[in-house]
Amino acid sequence: MTIRFLALVVAFAALATVPYWMPGVYYINVASQILFYAIFALGLNVLVGYAGLVSLGHAGLFGVAAYAAGYMLQLGFGHPLAILVALVIGVASMAIYAALSLRSTGIGFIMITLALGEILWGLAYRWISLTGGDNGLSLKSRPELFGFSMSDVNTFYYASLVIFMLSLAAMTVFVRSPLGAALMGTRDQPRRMNALGYHVWAIRFYACLFSGLLTSISAILFVYYTQFISPQTLALTASAEVLLMVISGGAGTLLGPIVGATLVVVVKTVVSGFIERWNFLLGAIFVAIVILMPEGLVPGTARLWRLAWRQRERGASVTPGSAEAKP
Amino acid sequence: MSTDTQKNGSQVPALELRALCKSFGGLQATREVTLRIMPGDRQAIIGPNGAGKTTLFNLITGIYPVTSGQVLLFGQDVTSWPSHRRTALGMARTFQVTSLFPKLTVLDNVLLAIKGLRPSKFVMWRFLSSYKEVYDKAHHLLEQANFLDRKDTEVRNLSHGEQRQLEIVLGLASDPKILLLDEPAAGLSSGESTEMSEFLMKLDPKLAILLIEHDMDVVFDVADEISVLHFGQILETGTPESIKKSPRVQEIYLGTD
Numbered sequence: 001m002t003i004r005f006l007a008l009v010v011a012f013a014a015l016a017t018v019p020y021w022m023p024g025v026y027y028i029n030v031a032s033q034i035l036f037y038a039i040f041a042l043g044l045n046v047l048v049g050y051a052g053l054v055s056l057g058h059a060g061l062f063g064v065a066a067y068a069a070g071y072m073l074q075l076g077f078g079h080p081l082a083i084l085v086a087l088v089i090g091v092a093s094m095a096i097y098a099a100l101s102l103r104s105t106g107i108g109f110i111m112i113t114l115a116l117g118e119i120l121w122g123l124a125y126r127w128i129s130l131t132g133g134d135n136g137l138s139l140k141s142r143p144e145l146f147g148f149s150m151s152d153v154n155t156f157y158y159a160s161l162v163i164f165m166l167s168l169a170a171m172t173v174f175v176r177s178p179l180g181a182a183l184m185g186t187r188d189q190p191r192r193m194n195a196l197g198y199h200v201w202a203i204r205f206y207a208c209l210f211s212g213l214l215t216s217i218s219a220i221l222f223v224y225y226t227q228f229i230s231p232q233t234l235a236l237t238a239s240a241e242v243l244l245m246v247i248s249g250g251a252g253t254l255l256g257p258i259v260g261a262t263l264v265v266v267v268k269t270v271v272s273g274f275i276e277r278w279n280f281l282l283g284a285i286f287v288a289i290v291i292l293m294p295e296g297l298v299p300g301t302a303r304l305w306r307l308a309w310r311q312r313e314r315g316a317s318v319t320p321g322s323a324e325a326k327p
Numbered sequence: 328m329s330t331d332t333q334k335n336g337s338q339v340p341a342l343e344l345r346a347l348c349k350s351f352g353g354l355q356a357t358r359e360v361t362l363r364i365m366p367g368d369r370q371a372i373i374g375p376n377g378a379g380k381t382t383l384f385n386l387i388t389g390i391y392p393v394t395s396g397q398v399l400l401f402g403q404d405v406t407s408w409p410s411h412r413r414t415a416l417g418m419a420r421t422f423q424v425t426s427l428f429p430k431l432t433v434l435d436n437v438l439l440a441i442k443g444l445r446p447s448k449f450v451m452w453r454f455l456s457s458y459k460e461v462y463d464k465a466h467h468l469l470e471q472a473n474f475l476d477r478k479d480t481e482v483r484n485l486s487h488g489e490q491r492q493l494e495i496v497l498g499l500a501s502d503p504k505i506l507l508l509d510e511p512a513a514g515l516s517s518g519e520s521t522e523m524s525e526f527l528m529k530l531d532p533k534l535a536i537l538l539i540e541h542d543m544d545v546v547f548d549v550a551d552e553i554s555v556l557h558f559g560q561i562l563e564t565g566t567p568e569s570i571k572k573s574p575r576v577q578e579i580y581l582g583t584d
Contacts, residue, residue, distance in 0.1 A: 178442050178458075179451040185428060185439050192426040195388060196443035197414035197501055206449060 015161060019154045027270075028153050029225075034265045035160040036221035039167045041245040041257030043214030046171075048243065049252030050180065051207045052187035053102075054110050056239050057117025058215055061097060063124055063234030065090030065219035070137040070229050071130065079143035086223075087216050094212025098205050105190075117239050124231040136230030139223065150224065160221055167214055172254060174210065183207045248289050250296025259297050339402040341366050341505040341535040342387065342418070347396035349379075349386055349559075356382040358559040360396070364535050366504065371538040371546045373570075374556035375579065380539045381423060383556070384509050387537075388420050389413050401504070415444055419503035421494045423510045423539075429483035433474055433493060436482055437465040440500035465500075472496045472526075488519035492526055505535040512542040524548040547571075555579075 014021075018031045040062060047053045068089040072082035101112040124131045131137065142150035150156045174180045185193045186200045194200050223229050232238070241264060249260025264282065272278035293300025342364040349357040356379045364370055372380055385391045387398055389410040398406045400416050428436050441461050442448045456462065469475045472492065482490065491511055498506055511527065512520040520542050527549045530536070540546045546553060547567045554564045555576050563573055570576055 173454070174451050176454045176456070177451040178445075178448050178453070178455045181435070181439055181455045182442065182448055188428050188430070189426045191390070192422065192428075192497070193443070194390075194410045195414060195420050195422075195426075196440050196497065197411045198443050198448065199409075199411050202449075206451070210451065 018161075019157060025153050028157050030265065030269050032153075032157045032160045032221075032225060033269065034262050035157075035164040036218045036225065037242070037245065037265050038258040038261040039164055039214055039221070040218035040242055041249070041261045042167055042171050043211045043218065044242050045246045045251060045253075045257045046174070046183075046207055046211040046214070048246050049250075049256070050175065050183050050187065051204055053105060053204065054243070055101075055113040055211075056110050056236070056243065057097070057113035057115070057120070058211075058242055059236070059238035060117035060120035060234050061090060061093055061212060061215050062219040062222070062238070062242075063120060063229070063231075064093045065216035066223040066229045066233060067124065067131055067137065069220050069223050070139055073139055074137060083143075083220055086220050087213070090216025090219060091209055091212045094208055094215070095205075097212070098208035102201060102204050102208070114236070114239075117234065117236060121231055121234040121236070124234050131231070134231065136228055139227040142224045142227070156225065160225075163217060163221065167217060168254070168258075171214075175254065179203065179206060244286060248286055248297060250298035250300070253296065253298045256296050256298040263297070339366075340364055340399070341368070341401060342537065343397075343399040343402075344387070345397040345399070347383070347386060347398065348394045349382060349391060350394045356559050357386060357394075360556075360559070360561055362554065362561070364505065364537055366535050367533050369536045369538070369549055369551045371540060371550035371553045372556050373540065373543075373546060373553060378556040379559040380556055381509060382559070384420065384507055384539065387507060388418065411443075414501055414503075417502075417504035418507065419498040419501050419505075420507040421498045421509055421511060423513055425487075425490050425494055427482045427490060427493060427497065430481060432479050432481055433469065433485070434465055434478040436493065436497060437468055437500055438462065440497040441465055441468075444501050468496055468500060488515055488522065491515060491519075491523065495526070499530075503534070505537065506530075508536060508538045508540075510539055510541060512540060512545045515542070517544075520545050 015031075019028050022028050022031065040058075044055060044058050047055050065086045069082050069086035072085050073079070077085075097113065097116055100116065101109050104112065125133060127133075142156065144150065148155045150159060182193065182198055182203050185196075186198065186203050190200050193203075222233075245260035245264050246257045247260070248263060249258065250256025263285065267278055267282045267285065271281060275281055289297060289300075293303075295303070340363045342362070344360050344362040347357055347360040348355070360383060362370075372383065374380055382391070386393050389398075389405070389408055389412075393406055396406075397404055400413060400418055403416065405413050405416065428439065431439070435455075438455060438461060441464055442455070442458075445461070447458065466475070466478075469478050472495075474489075474493065474496065477485065477489070482493065485493065491513070495506075495508065495511060498508075508527075512523045515523060521544070524545045527536070527538075527545070536549070538546065538550060550567060552564065553567055553570045555562045555570065555573075557579050562579070563570065563576055565573070
């Protein structure tokens with residue numbers, strides 16, 4: 001436990017001082033990207049990891065919130081209102097999503113979310129008067145926060161970090177809350193939960209809303225970061241990418257999605273600068289993860305760590321034993 | 328509750344089935360089942376495999392919609408109610424296939440079960456472990472069931488017999504007035520099922536119990552009244568002695584010996 005606490009303190013200190021030790025502006029921007037993709041992955045993990053519902057349409061929701069923010073700004077509304085409206089529309093879309101897709105679980109749920117994601121992608125592509133179609137929407141500015149301009153790389157990073165920490169804290173409490181426990185109950189024993197008096201559908205629905213909130217938050221950060229949004233953001237590949245972040249890091253763990261987001265973003269941005277076939281590399285990494293640690297990087301590493309620890313202890317106890325046996 | 332029967336509380340059956348029918352396509356799984364269980368009654372339903380016992384339970388608890396007939400809980404028609412609302416009215420059930428939360432501890436299983444009927448089950452900004460009153464109740468339940476020493480054990484590490492008992496503890500967590508037990512002794516050794524009978528006989532005498540069971544020792548220990556189900560129909564109802572002696576029952580179920 002103390003090792004874990006120490007590791008968390010070190011990780012936090014490293015995150016808090018990123019602008020001071022990163023070799024350049026580019027890398028600070030990569031760190032910002034990791035942070036908001038991690039929030040996105042945390043949001044999807046609520047469903048994939050804790051509810052046992054795999055969504056393949058989350059990029060659609062992400063896109064709706066991002067377009068909402070972008071469109072509001074284009075209409076000339078201020079940043080606070082744009083952000084608020086984007087959050088409301090993001091969560092409301094999730095509610096519709098959930099109402100349609102929670103009619104089934106398992107494969108059915110995957111297929112419905114996939115279809116809904118594709119519908120939203122098609123809308124973004126075709127509804128040119130609203131979304132600008134293939135040309136996308138461009139944002140002119142980032143907001144100012146307490147007099148700090150978010151156009152500054154470091155300020156944007158710290159704003160992302162604060163929002164990320166808040167999201168992670170919310171997630172930590174959620175997992176241990178009655179609703180979080182109930183959600184995991186519906187994942188493992190829906191029949192029993194029903195017999196205990198839980199409304200299984202309602203619990204899943206609330207979890208979806210929470211997931212939608214985190215997704216919208218990350219979408220708003222994304223749209224301010226890139227200052228541009230196009231239908232590409234809503235594509236199926238984007239949905240699959242987040243899902244891979246969750247699964248590769250470890251679904252149903254707090255840190256897994258963050259590790260997964262880091263892995264994907266680093267390979268996509270940094271490594272792709274050196275290796276042309278970075279897609280191949282990412283694929284190879286996923287295959288390796290699936291073969292070596294099917295439960296994901298975080299639980300897998302924890303398992304290997306425990307194994308090594310136990311072996312060392314056994315090694316320590318065996319040596320004096322064998323010494324006794326000799327004479 | 329309906330008004331005319333409410334004054335005379337003891338006269339209201341905890342559970343009443345009126346001509347309950349269920350068909351799956353052409354198969355009539357439940358035919359005209361009429362049953363009445365008063366508070367404190369201990370009834371058992373026996374019958375060969377495929378007689379429709381579990382289907383009957385699923386109708387009573389609202390997992391399947393009924394084809395025709397009525398289910399009344401404490402005088403109230405709940406035929407069209409979903410399961411979780413029936414639970415809120417005072418009904419609880421256990422499952423033939425153990426349905427616990429294997430990766431949670433014994434204590435967490437009970438906490439989750441108690442939380443099921445509290446409005447605060449939807450709270451997401453507080454720790455589950457911070458609800459003192461729920462915790463105390465879980466403690467009390469585990470104490471009664473002699474599980475206190477194992478409260479921090481993960482459920483998957485319990486023996487099958489212990490899991491079957493915990494299954495019932497979870498059923499009791501909602502303070503039910505009627506408990507439906509679906510083969511509580513399924514897969515237990517003879518020693519374990521004796522323990523199970525003792526465990527069941529220690530339960531609150533005011534609690535009505537409807538029991539499905541294959542283990543005749545458990546049935547004859549626990550039940551005051553037995554109904555025999557055959558092809559979805561109630562063939563005979565009576566005391567354990569009369570059922571034991573009934574030639575028809577012996578023919579279809581107990582075998583001739």
